[in-house]
Amino acid sequence: MKIISTFLKSLILVCLMSFTSKNYVLHYTLTYSNSVYTVLDSETSINISDAAWNGKQVVDLPFTFSFFSHSFNKIYINFKGLSFTDSGTDCIIYGTYNYYPESESPSMSPISYSITGNSPNMILKIEYKNIKARLIDSTKDYTINNQIWLYETSNKIEYHFGTNSISDSDMNELLVGMVNGDDNQYIALQDTAIAPILNEVLDPGSFNGIKPHPVNGQVYILTP
Secondary structure, eight states, X not given: OOOOOHHHHHHHHHHTTTOOOOOOOOOOEEEEEEOOOOOOSSOEEEOOOSTTOOOOXXXXXXXXXXXXXXXEEEEEEETTEEESSTTOOSEEEEEOSEEEEGGGOGGGSOEEEEEESOTTSOEEEEEEEEEEEEOSSGGXXXXXXXXXXXXXXXXXXXXXXXXXXXXXXXXXXXXXXXXXXXXXXXXXXXXXXSSEEEEEOSOGGGOOOEESOOOTTEEEEEEO
C-alpha cells in the first residue's frame, strides 16, 4: 500500500477548510474511453525553474471556460494540475505522490500547452511530460506522461494518460478530480481505473481514489 503525499492531501484540505457534509448535485457526469495518446505539437513550454519545483504559471485562456457555473479567462498551472484562482481553491487535480522533475532538472520534465481547433470548438491541452514520482521504496520510483484538456463551449474536462514506467502491478491510490472552492465541494473518481465512478468526497483525509494507475491510452471525461 502506498501513502498519498501529505502535500496533495494538505492542498485538498486547505481548499475544504470550511467543509461540511451536504447533499450536493455533482454538477458533472463521468464517461471514459481509450484512445491513442499523442504528444503535443507546436506547444508552448512552461518554465517552472525553482529547485523545489513549486512555481506556477499563469496562462490566459483563448476562450471563457465555465467551472462549476463560474466563468474564467485564465488558469494557473503547476505540476499537480491546474487552478482557476491564484489561491488554488478552484482546481483540477491528478496525482498522488510527490512529483519532481527528472534528475532535479525541470527541463527534463517539461510542462507545456497548446491550443487546437477554431472557435467555438477550441481545446486547451496541457501536457506533463516525464514527471518523476518518488516513493518510500525508491526502487519503485517511476515517471508518467499525462494531459489535461479543457473544451470551449461544452466546458468538458478530459484527463489523458500516456506512457509510464510503473513496475509495481499493485500500484494504487491515484487522485483524479476537482475542487469547487465556492461551495467547498470535492468530487473525484474512485474504485478501479478501468471502470471508475464519480462521487463527492466527504473525508478527503482518508480518500484514496482509484487503482491501479491508468494504462496508456486511458481517458476520463467529465462533462458539466
